[in-house]
Amino acid sequence: MANMETVQSNFIKQIINEHNASGRYGGRVHTRFPPEPNGYLHIGHAKSICLNFGIAEEYGGKCNLRFDDTNPVKENVEYVDSIKEDIRWLGFDWEDREFYASDYFETLYEYAVKLIRDGKAYVCELTGEEIRAYRGTLTETGRNSPYRDRSVEENFDLFQRMRAGDYPDGSRTLRAKIDMASPNLNMRDPIMYRILRAHHHRTGDAWCIYPTYDWAHGQSDSIEGITHSICTLEFEDHRPLYDWYVTQLEIHHPRQIEFARLNITCTVMSKRKLLRLVQEGIVDGWDDPRMPTISGLRRRGYTPGSLRDFSDRVGVAKKESTIDMALLEHCIREDLNAHALRVMAVLDPLKVVITNYPASEIEEMEAVNNPEDATAGSRAVPFSRELYIEREDFMEDPPKKFFRLAPGREVRLRYAYIIRCEEVIKDAEGNIVELHCTYDSETRSGLPQANRKVKGTLHWVSAPHAVDAEVRLYEQLFDREHPETTDEEGQDFLANLNPASLQIVQAKVEPSLASAMAGTHFQFERKGYFTVDSRYGKKGAPVFNRTVTLRDTWAKIHKGQKTTP
RNA sequence: UGGGGCGUCGCCAAGUGGUAAGGCAUCGGCCUUUGGAGCCGACAUUCGCAGGUUCGAAUCCUGCCGCCCCAGCCA
Numbered sequence: 001m002a003n004m005e006t007v008q009s010n011f012i013k014q015i016i017n018e019h020n021a022s023g024r025y026g027g028r029v030h031t032r033f034p035p036e037p038n039g040y041l042h043i044g045h046a047k048s049i050c051l052n053f054g055i056a057e058e059y060g061g062k063c064n065l066r067f068d069d070t071n072p073v074k075e076n077v078e079y080v081d082s083i084k085e086d087i088r089w090l091g092f093d094w095e096d097r098e099f100y101a102s103d104y105f106e107t108l109y110e111y112a113v114k115l116i117r118d119g120k121a122y123v124c125e126l127t128g129e130e131i132r133a134y135r136g137t138l139t140e141t142g143r144n145s146p147y148r149d150r151s152v153e154e155n156f157d158l159f160q161r162m163r164a165g166d167y168p169d170g171s172r173t174l175r176a177k178i179d180m181a182s183p184n185l186n187m188r189d190p191i192m193y194r195i196l197r198a199h200h201h202r203t204g205d206a207w208c209i210y211p212t213y214d215w216a217h218g219q220s221d222s223i224e225g226i227t228h229s230i231c232t233l234e235f236e237d238h239r240p241l242y243d244w245y246v247t248q249l250e251i252h253h254p255r256q257i258e259f260a261r262l263n264i265t266c267t268v269m270s271k272r273k274l275l276r277l278v279q280e281g282i283v284d285g286w287d288d289p290r291m292p293t294i295s296g297l298r299r300r301g302y303t304p305g306s307l308r309d310f311s312d313r314v315g316v317a318k319k320e321s322t323i324d325m326a327l328l329e330h331c332i333r334e335d336l337n338a339h340a341l342r343v344m345a346v347l348d349p350l351k352v353v354i355t356n357y358p359a360s361e362i363e364e365m366e367a368v369n370n371p372e373d374a375t376a377g378s379r380a381v382p383f384s385r386e387l388y389i390e391r392e393d394f395m396e397d398p399p400k401k402f403f404r405l406a407p408g409r410e411v412r413l414r415y416a417y418i419i420r421c422e423e424v425i426k427d428a429e430g431n432i433v434e435l436h437c438t439y440d441s442e443t444r445s446g447l448p449q450a451n452r453k454v455k456g457t458l459h460w461v462s463a464p465h466a467v468d469a470e471v472r473l474y475e476q477l478f479d480r481e482h483p484e485t486t487d488e489e490g491q492d493f494l495a496n497l498n499p500a501s502l503q504i505v506q507a508k509v510e511p512s513l514a515s516a517m518a519g520t521h522f523q524f525e526r527k528g529y530f531t532v533d534s535r536y537g538k539k540g541a542p543v544f545n546r547t548v549t550l551r552d553t554w555a556k557i558h559k560g561q562k563t564t565p
Numbered sequence: 566u567g568g569g570g571c572g573u574c575g576c577c578a579a580g581u582g583g584u585a586a587g588g589c590a591u592c593g594g595c596c597u598u599u600g601g602a603g604c605c606g607a608c609a610u611u612c613g614c615a616g617g618u619u620c621g622a623a624u625c626c627u628g629c630c631g632c633c634c635c636a637g638c639c640a
Contacts, residue, residue, distance in 0.1 A: 010579090237569055525601080
């Protein structure tokens with residue numbers, strides 16, 4: 001029994017099971033992930049990738065990678081490269097099945113000729129505006145184009161000349177002859193080809209006519225022998241057209257299945273909105289650690305495993321939903337708790353002098369690298385007379401349940417000694433600048449007296465040994481669960497940006513961190529999970545990104561104390 | 566007011582006529598040299614609403630209500 005986990009059922013698997021039972025595809029399951037290379041992949045795509053590759057694997061089938069590159073004005077190779085990198089990083093392999101809709105341009109052209117020969121497609125000379133007017137509205141039927149009844153020969157000739165470049169951009173289209181009175185607007189003689197002189201990232205200038213999504217997608221699926229073409233809900237209305245094309249062409253007929261796209265609280269997921277964040281300089285780029293892009297999450301410190309786990313947990317259904325960001329955070333905490341090495345880092349340093357500790361003495365304290373993993377071993381951390389502790393771990397006048405340092409109180413320094421706060425040193429303005437403490441030499445970690453009960457344990461860094469490091473503290477990009485909701489007329493999602501989404505601090509970290517490699521994951525004890533940034537920082541002076549905080553019970557208590565008088 | 570979808574706990578989500586899984590969140594308690602982790606427990610007499618069929622309905626029927634998508638030569 002390799003897998004004790006209950007594999008979640010969903011409606012897509014049910015459809016596949018029915019097909020397998022009826023023999024519709026001979027028991028074959030072949031899916032595809034079809035990104036348009038016009039932007040970076042985000043976590044919603046990750047869900048789709050996990051779904052498509054996951055289903056293929058579960059049923060012993062295959063999943064293709066196919067770039068849906070039918071609109072050269074928006075697409076480019078930078079996006080192709082980033083997409084491939086992200087899918088690989090997530091842990092999926094399309095082997096030799098890397099395809100492009102543009103691979104099929106010639107076949108698509110031949111298919112179009114067949115429809116023309118069959119009297120099922122025609123060249124239309126209506127302008128864009130006219131086409132819209134002829135299409136009718138949601139409640140009124142459309143009218144037939146005056147070019148609808150041209151002869152097969154004339155259509156064929158015109159279409160050839162469209163391809164040859166005899167006509168200016170936008171002057172003609174090839175349309176499927178279906179039904180201008182259909183209640184489904186997609187069936188009102190949809191456009192198959194438009195004339196567009198744009199350089200394509202793969203086919204160059206070979207074509208001046210490009211197929212539309214509807215015309216290219218289903219036929220591409222068919223050519224590749226796809227059995228289950230999984231897409232998002234908004235394409236449900238397109239399914240009759242998808243079916244119409246493959247039926248008229250009498251070619252392999254995949255089944256299109258639609259599911260609800262992923263939404264997550266406190267972020268946005270549309271490529272258009274993400275592009276705006278990038279272009280308006282609100283974030284650092286597509287891979288800004290606050291972005292829900294795969295590259296952003298990677299830089300933030302998310303792991304492939306945590307994203308796959310998240311994808312499994314969110315489920316697959318047709319109900320539009322918004323997953324609580326807390327679930328994503330739970331997934332990364334669970335992964336990092338098991339794997340991240342523990343270290344000590346003080347983000348907001350407050351100097352502590354142990355007045356009864358010898359000035360020249362330095363001790364090496366043994367610290368466990370990961371209590372969840374015995375094989376992770378331990379390391380030595382230097383301890384000396386002058387230390388840094390977290391400023392928030394001291395309060396002059398502590399409230400109830402504050403288990404940390406305060407005047408006259410004792411606290412344990414993790415892996416070291418129990419200390420007592422004897423004196424608070426302030427500057428002229430009354431700011432606390434230093435604490436004078438005494439230590440109990442009998443309480444060194446490992447000694448019998450170390451087992452004495454004390455209320456709290458603090459992390460610390462030896463001042464003379466500390467390494468300076470920039471630490472980037474990230475929070476949600478938006479401070480509203482649903483960023484699209486605005487208070488005032490005329491506002492958009494940018495009105496809900498969280499001004500505190502990035503806070504940069506200068507921290508004091510333990511010496512072992514000076515040589516930390518980019519992409520390594522750490523837990524800064526009592527603070528959260530951090531990773532070494534891949535862009536900023538240099539040798540000996542790493543920059544850390546906060547992936548996620550640790551669950552913080554005290555913060556909850558404290559918050560409750562403040563709001564309840 | 567045309568067509569296509571969707572409505573099960575705060576957020577997701579199983580369930581497909583036999584009497585409401587699970588996860589996240591939340592709230593208690595235990596444990597703890599991370600207020601972390603872990604462990605134990607609590608958490609929908611009810612499935613948008615109203616009728617009907619049935620011994621029995623979240624599941625079947627009828628009628629309402631609410632939300633989303635579609636009028637790009639974008640995908």
